[in-house]
Every structure is written in structure tokens, then in C-alpha cells.
Amino acid sequence: MDNSDHYYLSKEEPIQGCILALKEIIMQQDNEVVHAIKWGIPSFSFRGKNFCFISIDKKTKWPYLLFHEGLLLQHPELEQKDxxxxxxxxxxxNEDLPLETIELLINSALDLYKSGQVKTKK
Incomplete structure (x- = not known):
């Protein structure tokens, strides 16, 4: 079991199933997406630049996607907080994942890098 497996398998259901599904959804969006555990959480990069993370809210215990260049993304369900x-x-x-919204957000984030709006290392 590698560090990545340990992170996912250390979580209880339904969190474990949710974050494993999120990982698969993210990885399926582009073959240049790379997965790693950074800062203790799942991190996803594209052409050498971090673009999103999976984390778990300490209060609600709900998983969330955190978009590195989120300020450039416009979607009514995205939260900037502080x-x-x-x-x-x-x-x-405890609910079905909103697959269509998740894929839209991930692809919108990836498009920032593909278009050159956010510079990549490659």
C-alpha cells in the first residue's frame, strides 16, 4: 500500500467511497493529469502545475474539491470563503455525486491551463 492508498483507505464510509470516486473522475478527464499526496491531501496537477485538491471540511466532514486558480472560475456553486x-x-x-457539475468544474479548470491563461511548466 502506497501513501496515496493509505490516505483514501484511512477514511470511513461514506467519505472513502466519495473521495475515491472523485479521484477517478478527476483522473479520467485528461491523460496528463497527475495524482499525488501533497500537504497531506490528494493533489492533482496538469503539466507540472497544481490545479485541484480533494479535502474534507473539518466542521461538516463533507469532501470538497479545491481549485488552485478558482478565482478565474465562474460557477454559482463555487465558494471562495476567505x-x-x-x-x-x-x-x-450521503448523496449521489453531482457528476455533471464535477466534470464541468474540472474541465473548466483544466481549460485555464490548456489555453495558456494559467502558465504551465511544460
Missing amino acids: RKLMKSFSMNP
Whole structure:
């Protein structure tokens, strides 16, 4: 079991199933997406630049996607909270994942990097 597996498998259901599904959804959006555990949470990069993370809210215990360049993303369900650059999208782990919204947000974030609006390392 590697560090990545340990992170996911250390969580209880329904969180575990939710974050494993999120990981798969993110990885399926583009073959250049790379997964790693950074800062103790799942991190996803594209062409050498972090673009999103999976984290769990300490109060609600709900998983959320945190978009590194979220300030550039416009969607009514994204929350900025007290962050300067990032925005998040929370999900209730006891409900079906909003697959269409998740894919839209991930692809919108990736488009920022593909278009050159956000510079990549490659």
C-alpha cells in the first residue's frame, strides 16, 4: 500500500467511497493529469502545475474539491470563503455525486491551463 492508498483507505464510509470516486473522475478527464499526496491531501496537477485538491471540511466532514486558480472560475456553486485565489465545491457524501457539475468544474479548470491563461511548466 502506497501513501496515496493509505490516505483514501484511512477514511470511513461514506467519505472513502466519495473521495475515491472523485479521484477517478478527476483522473479520467485528461491523460496528463497527475495524482499525488501533497500537504497531506490528494493533489492533482496538469503539466507540472497544481490545479485541484480533494479535502474534507473539518466542521461538516463533507469532501470538497479545491481549485488552485478558482478565482478565474465562474460557477454559482463555487465558494471562495476567505481565500484569495482558490474556490471550493463541497459535496454531501450521503448523496449521489453531482457528476455533471464535477466534470464541468474540472474541465473548466483544466481549460485555464490548456489555453495558456494559467502558465504551465511544460
